[in-house]
Amino acid sequence: MRRLPLLAALIVPFTLAACDKPAAPSSEATSEASPDAPPAIPVMGPERPILAFGDSLLAGYGLEDGESYPARLEQALRARGINARIANAGVSGDTTAAGLQRLDFTLKSQTAKPELAIVSLGGNDMLRSLPPAETQRNLEAIVKRLHDQGIRVLLLGMMAAPNLGKDFAAKFNPIYPQLAQKYGATLVPFFLQPVIDKPDLLQGDHVHPTAIGIDAIVTATVDDVAAALPKAAGVTSAPPSPR
Numbered sequence: 376m377r378r379l380p381l382l383a384a385l386i387v388p389f390t391l392a393a394c395d396k397p398a399a400p401s402s403e404a405t406s407e408a409s410p411d412a413p414p415a416i417p418v419m420g421p422e423r424p425i426l427a428f429g430d431s432l433l434a435g436y437g438l439e440d441g442e443s444y445p446a447r448l449e450q451a452l453r454a455r456g457i458n459a460r461i462a463n464a465g466v467s468g469d470t471t472a473a474g475l476q477r478l479d480f481t482l483k484s485q486t487a488k489p490e491l492a493i494v495s496l497g498g499n500d501m502l503r504s505l506p507p508a509e510t511q512r513n514l515e516a517i518v519k520r521l522h523d524q525g526i527r528v529l530l531l532g533m534m535a536a537p538n539l540g541k542d543f544a545a546k547f548n549p550i551y552p553q554l555a556q557k558y559g560a561t562l563v564p565f566f567l568q569p570v571i572d573k574p575d576l577l578q579g580d581h582v583h584p585t586a587i588g589i590d591a592i593v594t595a596t597v598d599d600v601a602a603a604l605p606k607a608a609g610v611t612s613a614p615p616s617p618r
Contacts, residue, residue: 416456423604424487425449425461428474428517429495429531432566433465437578442586444593445493451597457604462489470499471513478517482524491604492521495531495566497550504539507546514550518558528560529603531596533567561603569595 427433427445435443445463452459464481466473474496482489494517500510521528532551535544555562567584569591570576576588584592 416454418453418458419456420458422487423452423457423459423491424485424489425459425600425604426464426481426485426489426492426526427461427495428464428478428481428492430465430469430474430499431467431583432498432531433463433493433495434467435463435465436467436583437580438586438589442589444589447589447593448493448597448600451593452601455597455601457601461493465495468499469496470503470505471496471510471517472500475513475516478520488524489526491527491529491600493529493531493600494518494521495533497547498533501533501535501539501547504543507543507550510547511550511554515554515557518554518560522558522560527603527605528558529600530555530560530562531566532562532564534565561599563596563599566592566596 425445427448433444435446440446443463443465445461445465449459449461452461462485466477469477494514496517497510497514500507500513518528518530530551535547537544539547552562552564554560570584570588573588573591574581576585576591577583578585
């Protein structure tokens with residue numbers, strides 16, 4: 376596997392590194408909210424299980440406990456009164472193929488069936504210049520499996536680095552909107568958009584967000600996540616059929 380310093384020297388800031396630091400699926404504890412934050416809405420209703428399934432962008436590469444995207448997103452949802460409990464199943468370095476291989480085990484390991492799965496995969500495929508058709512095939516298998524089990528999906532989109540060329544981008548970039556449309560998934564077009572060209576929001580590798588960068592991404596996406604959840608806890612109806 377390629378090492379991060381070399382990758383950082385070869386790619387633009389918004390690409391995703393293939394990291395060697397694995398993170399086992401776990402549910403992260405939340406930390407106290409900032410004293411300057413607005414008063415939180417009381418958390419109500421039964422717990423809303425959410426699965427965060429992806430690579431280093433979800434695993435919390437380079438961050439302290441409680442600073443990953445799933446952990447901070449859980450806090451943001453609870454501040455809106457949503458009784459969210461997010462299981463972090465992010466593994467650094469995962470490709471779509473690796474994610475597909477562990478999907479069934481991950482789902483079986485959940486204490487409760489997720490109402491929503493947040494999927495962030497494909498960045499490492501792009502970084503390694505894997506064929507976009509392979510990425511699409513694996514990612515579609517993941518989304519379809521979740522859909523068939525009645526689990527709603529929020530797809531965190533990735534975009535090809537400019538240095539990979541227009542032909543690669545033309546094949547890679549449409550993967551996420553096409554799958555979202557086909558399976559009725561909610562789409563965040565480009566997950567890293569809030570930290571692009573903002574060095575103060577990126578770690579020293581110029582690739583992964585800092586804790587402050589994660590907070591910026593959470594702010595930009597929390598409404599999408601809230602809207603993707605079923606209207607009420609316990610909804611078991613399947614998402615829209617593929618078109």
